Amino acid sequence: MSNIIIDLRNGNLEPTNNFGKNNTKLQSYELKVQEKYEILFKSLNGDNQKLLENYVSIVDKYQIMCEEQSFHDGFCLGMKIAAEAFMGSEEILE
Secondary structure, three states: OHHHHHHHHOOOOOOOOOOOOOOHHHHHHHHHHHHHHHHHHHHOOHHHHHHHHHHHHHHHHHHHHHHHHHHHHHHHHHHHHHHHHHOOOHHHHO
């Protein structure tokens, strides 16, 4: 467990490197989103295309913040579980 935490802290792990790689349902939805975006974008005039691009940019930033918060929350929960598992162990005091 401690090697994983050390590697994560040192930037040696990329938890999202393989995000969705084995999830065909996620991949399918990603393709659908891209296809629908392209259809919508092509149907708009220049001003509305800019408006859509701005909207997508804001949604992307929001999604990144949500993903970061989810990672943070999951990491904190994992640390609480690990601490509870090691409670009373001499290793936790080192």
